[in-house]
Amino acid sequence: MHHRITATLLMITGLVTAAPAQFAGPGLSWTGTLGASTRSFVPSCTNLPVAAVSGDTITLTIWGDQQALFGLFASTGANQCIPIPPLGNGLILDAPVVTVMFGLLTQTTPCLSCPPGLQTMSFTAPHGLPIGTTLSVQAATYGANQPAFTVAITGTF
Numbered sequence: 001m002h003h004r005i006t007a008t009l010l011m012i013t014g015l016v017t018a019a020p021a022q023f024a025g026p027g028l029s030w031t032g033t034l035g036a037s038t039r040s041f042v043p044s045c046t047n048l049p050v051a052a053v054s055g056d057t058i059t060l061t062i063w064g065d066q067q068a069l070f071g072l073f074a075s076t077g078a079n080q081c082i083p084i085p086p087l088g089n090g091l092i093l094d095a096p097v098v099t100v101m102f103g104l105l106t107q108t109t110p111c112l113s114c115p116p117g118l119q120t121m122s123f124t125a126p127h128g129l130p131i132g133t134t135l136s137v138q139a140a141t142y143g144a145n146q147p148a149f150t151v152a153i154t155g156t157f
Helices: 002-016
Strands: 027-032 038-039 047-051 057-064 068-077 098-104 119-123 136-145 146-156
Touching: 002 038, 027 047, 027 136, 027 146, 038 146, 057 068, 057 136, 057 146, 098 119
Parallel strands: 047 146
Antiparallel strands: 027 038, 027 057, 057 119, 068 098, 068 136, 136 146
């Protein structure tokens, strides 16, 4: 009888334990106020396309472990996948690559299906960009205590 009670208590404890995050990241999202949005929490050598609008306010969000170091990078294209050990995934951005910002993922989210830490950056795309202008972004940070590149996202104006 004692074993049955112990087994039942263990099972109940397992059922009420907090659910871990479904995706550990790192992830990257692009959210436009006038244009489309896209995101991925699964690091892969993928370049996600998004339609962008001149004059739009665009918010980029980097997702990963709380208080993790991150870097956000930009280029005019993303057509490769170059592994750079010890980082997971690979650099997708084409040369030249510029650093947009870096720091710590200091914001948090209660979303259980998202990585727990995040940082956002917003900018307004200039009016009058030539049709077909592209901006590609990619980040690097920690997800589940593992350093990795995110997917790339390319906005075409």
